[in-house]
Amino acid sequence: MRAVPSVILFTTLSGAGFGTLAAAGLGLGAGPGVWLAGYGLAGAGLIASGFHLAHPLRAPLAFRRWRTSWLSREAWAAVAALLVLAAPAASALIGGPELRFLGALGAGLCLATVVSTAMIYASLRAVPRWHHGSVPLTYLACAGTGGCFLTTAPGVTALACLALAVLLGAVFVLGDRRVAALGLTRGWATGLGSSGTVRSFELPRSGPSFITRELVERAAGAGSPLLRLLSLLLAGLAPAGLLLAGTPPAAALAVHLAGILLSRWLFFTEATHVAALFYRGDLTPSRP
Amino acid sequence: MSRTLVIDLDSCTGCHACTIACKGWQNANEDTRLPDAEAYGAAPFGAFLNRVHSYEVIADDTPARLIHYPRTCVHCENPPCVPVCPTGASHQTADGLVQIDAKRCMGCGLCAWACPYGARELDPVAGVMRKCTLCANRIDDPARPAEDRIPACVRACPTGARHFGDPTDAESPLGRLVAARGGFAPMPEFGTKPTSRYLPPRPKDRLGAGAVPTPLVPGGGLQVWLDKLLGRG
Ligand code: SF4
Ligand code: SF4
Numbered sequence: 001m002r003a004v005p006s007v008i009l010f011t012t013l014s015g016a017g018f019g020t021l022a023a024a025g026l027g028l029g030a031g032p033g034v035w036l037a038g039y040g041l042a043g044a045g046l047i048a049s050g051f052h053l054a055h056p057l058r059a060p061l062a063f064r065r066w067r068t069s070w071l072s073r074e075a076w077a078a079v080a081a082l083l084v085l086a087a088p089a090a091s092a093l094i095g096g097p098e099l100r101f102l103g104a105l106g107a108g109l110c111l112a113t114v115v116s117t118a119m120i121y122a123s124l125r126a127v128p129r130w131h132h133g134s135v136p137l138t139y140l141a142c143a144g145t146g147g148c149f150l151t152t153a154p155g156v157t158a159l160a161c162l163a164l165a166v167l168l169g170a171v172f173v174l175g176d177r178r179v180a181a182l183g184l185t186r187g188w189a190t191g192l193g194s195s196g197t198v199r200s201f202e203l204p205r206s207g208p209s210f211i212t213r214e215l216v217e218r219a220a221g222a223g224s225p226l227l228r229l230l231s232l233l234l235a236g237l238a239p240a241g242l243l244l245a246g247t248p249p250a251a252a253l254a255v256h257l258a259g260i261l262l263s264r265w266l267f268f269t270e271a272t273h274v275a276a277l278f279y280r281g282d283l284t285p286s287r288p
Numbered sequence: 289m290s291r292t293l294v295i296d297l298d299s300c301t302g303c304h305a306c307t308i309a310c311k312g313w314q315n316a317n318e319d320t321r322l323p324d325a326e327a328y329g330a331a332p333f334g335a336f337l338n339r340v341h342s343y344e345v346i347a348d349d350t351p352a353r354l355i356h357y358p359r360t361c362v363h364c365e366n367p368p369c370v371p372v373c374p375t376g377a378s379h380q381t382a383d384g385l386v387q388i389d390a391k392r393c394m395g396c397g398l399c400a401w402a403c404p405y406g407a408r409e410l411d412p413v414a415g416v417m418r419k420c421t422l423c424a425n426r427i428d429d430p431a432r433p434a435e436d437r438i439p440a441c442v443r444a445c446p447t448g449a450r451h452f453g454d455p456t457d458a459e460s461p462l463g464r465l466v467a468a469r470g471g472f473a474p475m476p477e478f479g480t481k482p483t484s485r486y487l488p489p490r491p492k493d494r495l496g497a498g499a500v501p502t503p504l505v506p507g508g509g510l511q512v513w514l515d516k517l518l519g520r521g
Contacts, residue, residue: 191474201342
């Protein structure tokens with residue numbers, strides 16, 4: 001699938017932002033700075049998502065189909081979370097009382113937003129690598145870890161980072177196995193497989209198209225063990241080490257976010273749509 | 289009554305007339321326009337609602353066969369492209385067809401990701417999603433003569449490889465054709481319930497293992513008779 005910068009930025013920044021806001025709402029780390037960072041990250045992510053739309057001005061229409069569409073649900077959850085948490089945030093800024101109930105409610109909405117974002121991808125049966133419970137789990141784990149940096153003790157955050165690295169690594173391996181086990185072929189997709197091996201003779205195009213760009217192409221780095229390892233290192237291992245070495249949490253958070261950006265880039269470019277079977281005939285992330 | 293396309297993989301010659309007829313017809317209508325970006329530039333980027341693949345099917349006991357495979361919307365009864373649309377631009381009409389209200393589409397592209405058949409393409413100029421409309425503005429146009437109330441691709445196909453009608457009506461010619469030829473729906477495992485059917489290529493001549501051509505004349509023919517006559521047998 002096409003790894004679009006706006007969507008990578010959106011899922012990374014708003015994930016960490018809503019994670020931070022959830023932690024702040026639960027009263028883990030008080031203080032105006034935490035609230036501002038949470039709102040800043042979440043807001044920046046949401047603005048980035050607008051750049052993905054061909055008609056961003058029609059985005060308000062996206063609230064209409066919440067009954068069936070995870071993208072619509074995400075829009076509702078995000079707006080609700082930001083509104084509900086506005087009161088505890090304002091109260092923290094002016095040194096007022098800690099509004100526990102609204103904070104907890106907002107934290108729940110933040111997590112609902114992250115799950116909705118993940119479900120946009122996990123609900124797509126046509127993208128086998130995404131159609132799995134590990135996607136919402138990973139998105140929640142990333143947001144939760146990102147939310148720890150500015151709100152909890154460095155030791156706890158470091159532990160969360162290490163756990164995240166293990167999870168991300170496992171998801172790479174299990175995802176590869178799961179897609180390979182499906183054994184989907186060009187013969188299956190075309191329905192011609194029962195009479196022999198199906199080889200692509202000529203493609204229905206003289207150049208790239210929306211379909212090849214969005215669904216079929218993969219970056220050269222897709223499936224690269226080196227890049228996968230680097231994403232674990234940056235998202236989990238390095239920030240854990242930095243925190244234990246006494247580096248300021250904000251600096252460690254920056255390293256962590258760089259790792260999440262890389263892992264999201266891999267998330268998109270390694271996933272392949274079943275329509276790719278009509279073209280290149282396989283769904284594996286790496287080239288043979 | 290469900291109306292849909294039935295595509296015969298045996299008679300399709302891969303001429304792409306359907307693709308071009310579709311493009312021409314849709315382009316003539318403001319709501320479905322299907323332009324190419326940089327059509328005459330250095331890097332044209334086209335959008336089509338029908339794409340004809342060519343596949344070579346290779347098996348041990350038979351010569352390789354070239355199958356042309358028009359890929360387009362298969363008009364799902366349970367279309368995954370509709371529920372994912374956040375704006376409601378993608379919708380199912382009362383007669384079961386999936387259509388896009390271009391004015392409501394924000395161009396998020398999610399529906400194209402949800403369709404397993406790769407049947408939706410974003411208009412690269414207007415930035416709205418497009419899909420096969422089954423030429424709703426032809427098939428229901430009372431001003432057209434009856435034989436012209438069919439999709440543009442069906443009208444254009446020179447070999448009659450594309451059929452339009454209701455294959456679930458077992459009594460209709462199309463229903464009988466689909467039953468006789470073993471028409472199949474692509475990727476049924478996805479639960480999309482396509483109404484369209486592909487008719488598989490008919491079996492061709494086969495050479496058995498070690499087979500030699502049978503002699504035209506029993507008993508060896510003229511050469512054997514001559515050999516016998518000349519005493520060479
Ligand atoms: S083939 Fe694709 S575009 Fe057509 S109805 Fe089915 S899911 Fe929707
Ligand atoms: S691209 Fe348009 S039609 Fe498709 S899901 Fe987005 S808003 Fe709906």
